[in-house]
Amino acid sequence: MFHPLRVSEVERLTDDAVAVTFAVPPELRETFRHTPGQHLAVRRTGAGGEEIRRTYSICSPAAGAGEDPVLRVGIRLVEGGEFSTYALKELAVGHTVEVMAPMGRFLLEPRPGHFAAIVGGSGITPVLSMASTLLVREPAARFCLIRSDRTAASTMFLEEVADLKDRYPDRFQLVTVLSREEQQSGLPSGRLDQERLAGLLPALLPVGEVDGWFLCGPFGLVAGADRALRGLGVDRARIHQEIFHVDDGSAPATVGPATAPAHATLTATLDGRSGTWPVAEGESLLDTVLRSRSDAPYACKGGVCGTCRAFLVAGEVRMDRNYALENEETEAGYVLACQSHPVTADVELDFDR
Missing domain, CATH: 3.40.50.80 (Nucleotide-binding domain of ferredoxin-NADP reductase (FNR) module)
Incomplete structure (x- = not known):
C-alpha cells in the first residue's frame, strides 16, 4: 500500500546525487518506523501515463522508542533513469510522492558486537x-x-x-x-x-x-x-x-529447472485473499497476478529489490535472476515472483508469509 508523503527537504550531495527527506504524519509514524538497512518503494506517474516504481534505501538512523521517525533516502542519478532524473532535476520541497512502508531483509538490528x-x-x-x-x-x-x-x-x-x-x-x-x-x-x-x-x-x-x-x-x-x-x-x-x-552478463541468468509446461495455472494468496489464474506464455508469475490484482507488491522487476518475495507453497518454478534473496531464503522455499516462471503445470505462491 502506498501513502502520499510530502517532501520536506531535498539536499544536494554530489553533482549526481541527492538526499530526499519525507515528512511523516502522526498517524503513519508506526508504519514508517524502520529498521537500519531497509528501503522504500516509491511510485509516480510518468509523462506518458505509465507507472514508475523504484526502491531507495533509508540513510537516516532508526528512531528509538518515543522518537518520531526520520525518513531520508539517498538517490543517485542513473543514466536514463526516469525517477532519479525527476528527483535530481524537478523534485522540490512541498511536492508529494507516493511511498510504501519500509521493507527489506538487509538488516542490522542494534546489538553488541x-x-x-x-x-x-x-x-x-x-x-x-x-x-x-x-x-x-x-x-x-x-x-x-x-x-x-x-x-x-x-x-x-x-x-x-x-x-x-x-x-x-x-x-x-x-x-x-x-x-x-x-x-x-x-x-x-x-x-x-x-x-x-x-x-x-x-x-x-x-x-x-x-x-x-x-x-x-x-x-x-x-x-x-x-x-x-x-x-x-x-x-x-x-x-x-x-x-x-547489475551489469549485463555479470552473473548466471537462470536459477532452477529450465523446462516449462505448455499450459500452467497459478494460485496466489495476497492480503488474505486467494485467486487462481492461467499463466500466459513467457510471462512472470508476478505479471500473472498483476493482471487481476494491481496491489501485488513489486518495485524493480529486475530481481534486485526483493519486494515481490513470495513463498512457494506448491509446484516448481525457474527464476531468471536472483540478486535479492539470500541462500537461507531460497532454501526455505522463497522465490522472487518477478523472475519466476512455472516448471510444473500448477504453482501456488503465498505473498503473506
Missing part, C-alpha cells in the same frame, strides 16, 4: 543507517566501514561519515578507496576486487571475529567481496548482501 561493511558508491546509503544507529544505541559495539568510490567529489554522505569518525573515534573505523583518483593519504587508488580484499581485510581487522559482514553496491564489488570473505574462512551465515546495480 563487531560489525563491518564493504560498500561501493551509493551502497553507502543503507549502511549509513546501520552504522549510525548501532553506534549511538550500543556502547559496546564497533563498526568498520570500507568504502569504494570513483572520486572524492562523487562520494555520497561524505560529511555524515566524517561525523561518525569524529564522534566515535575508538569504535568506528573508516577505510576509503578511490578507484579513479589518488588520495594524499591512505590506500592507493584502484578497484576493490577479490584479490585486493583478500590481502587487505586481514591487515585491517580480525576477520574471523567480526559478527556480521554487510556488502552493498554494484554486483561485481559484492560478488568479489563475498568470494574474498569465504576464502578467508568467514561463515556464509555472517555475510549479508544487497545488490544496487
Whole structure:
C-alpha cells in the first residue's frame, strides 16, 4: 500500500546525487518506523501515463522508542533513469510522492558486537543507517566501514561519515578507496576486487571475529567481496548482501529447472485473499497476478529489490535472476515472483508469509 508523503527537504550531495527527506504524519509514524538497512518503494506517474516504481534505501538512523521517525533516502542519478532524473532535476520541497512502508531483509538490528561493511558508491546509503544507529544505541559495539568510490567529489554522505569518525573515534573505523583518483593519504587508488580484499581485510581487522559482514553496491564489488570473505574462512551465515546495480552478463541468468509446461495455472494468496489464474506464455508469475490484482507488491522487476518475495507453497518454478534473496531464503522455499516462471503445470505462491 502506498501513502502520499510530502517532501520536506531535498539536499544536494554530489553533482549526481541527492538526499530526499519525507515528512511523516502522526498517524503513519508506526508504519514508517524502520529498521537500519531497509528501503522504500516509491511510485509516480510518468509523462506518458505509465507507472514508475523504484526502491531507495533509508540513510537516516532508526528512531528509538518515543522518537518520531526520520525518513531520508539517498538517490543517485542513473543514466536514463526516469525517477532519479525527476528527483535530481524537478523534485522540490512541498511536492508529494507516493511511498510504501519500509521493507527489506538487509538488516542490522542494534546489538553488541563487531560489525563491518564493504560498500561501493551509493551502497553507502543503507549502511549509513546501520552504522549510525548501532553506534549511538550500543556502547559496546564497533563498526568498520570500507568504502569504494570513483572520486572524492562523487562520494555520497561524505560529511555524515566524517561525523561518525569524529564522534566515535575508538569504535568506528573508516577505510576509503578511490578507484579513479589518488588520495594524499591512505590506500592507493584502484578497484576493490577479490584479490585486493583478500590481502587487505586481514591487515585491517580480525576477520574471523567480526559478527556480521554487510556488502552493498554494484554486483561485481559484492560478488568479489563475498568470494574474498569465504576464502578467508568467514561463515556464509555472517555475510549479508544487497545488490544496487547489475551489469549485463555479470552473473548466471537462470536459477532452477529450465523446462516449462505448455499450459500452467497459478494460485496466489495476497492480503488474505486467494485467486487462481492461467499463466500466459513467457510471462512472470508476478505479471500473472498483476493482471487481476494491481496491489501485488513489486518495485524493480529486475530481481534486485526483493519486494515481490513470495513463498512457494506448491509446484516448481525457474527464476531468471536472483540478486535479492539470500541462500537461507531460497532454501526455505522463497522465490522472487518477478523472475519466476512455472516448471510444473500448477504453482501456488503465498505473498503473506
